[in-house]
Amino acid sequence: MSVWFITGSSRGFGLEITRAALAAGHLVVATARKAETVREQFPDAGDALLTVPLDVTDPQSIQAAVDAAVERFGRIDVLVNNAGTGLLAAVEESDDVAVRAVFETNVFGPLAVQRAVLPVLRRQHSGHVINISSIVGFATAPGWGIYASTKFAV
Numbered sequence: 001m002s003v004w005f006i007t008g009s010s011r012g013f014g015l016e017i018t019r020a021a022l023a024a025g026h027l028v029v030a031t032a033r034k035a036e037t038v039r040e041q042f043p044d045a046g047d048a049l050l051t052v053p054l055d056v057t058d059p060q061s062i063q064a065a066v067d068a069a070v071e072r073f074g075r076i077d078v079l080v081n082n083a084g085t086g087l088l089a090a091v092e093e094s095d096d097v098a099v100r101a102v103f104e105t106n107v108f109g110p111l112a113v114q115r116a117v118l119p120v121l122r123r124q125h126s127g128h129v130i131n132i133s134s135i136v137g138f139a140t141a142p143g144w145g146i147y148a149s150t151k152f153a154v
Contacts, residue, residue: 003073005029007056007113008083010037017080022048029069056083056109066116075124079117081110082132091145099146106150
């Protein structure tokens with residue numbers, strides 16, 4: 001049994017990874033900006049599931065979530081950096097605020113979460129980091145240039 005720390009657990013891959021980890025008998029720290037929506041998906045998970053609010057663009061939020069995980073389960077064995085956001089727009093039409101927001105979430109967010117979790121893994125002398133990216137980092141489509149650049153960066 002391992003302790004999984006999963007970002008972006010409220011939907012999509014994050015929700016499915018949470019489901020699979022719980023089904024395999026692992027302990028899961030499922031994080032999302034609205035963590036209560038994750039708990040609603042797993043009413044029978046009991047003590048195997050800790051839902052914690054986390055905004056990957058907020059360092060205090062990140063540290064609080066990591067601290068809660070270690071306090072509850074004593075360790076983190078697997079970090080899954082899954083949280084992300086998209087931006088469908090032509091590169092030349094994308095405003096700077098929107099572009100920076102996507103980079104904050106998709107690139108700097110996972111980096112910040114890793115910085116918070118890696119000391120835990122080092123103390124344990126074990127652990128895994130899984131960063132979710134996308135095929136669009138290598139082969140994109142019109143309108144996805146900014147999003148694709150963030151996925152290539154990961």
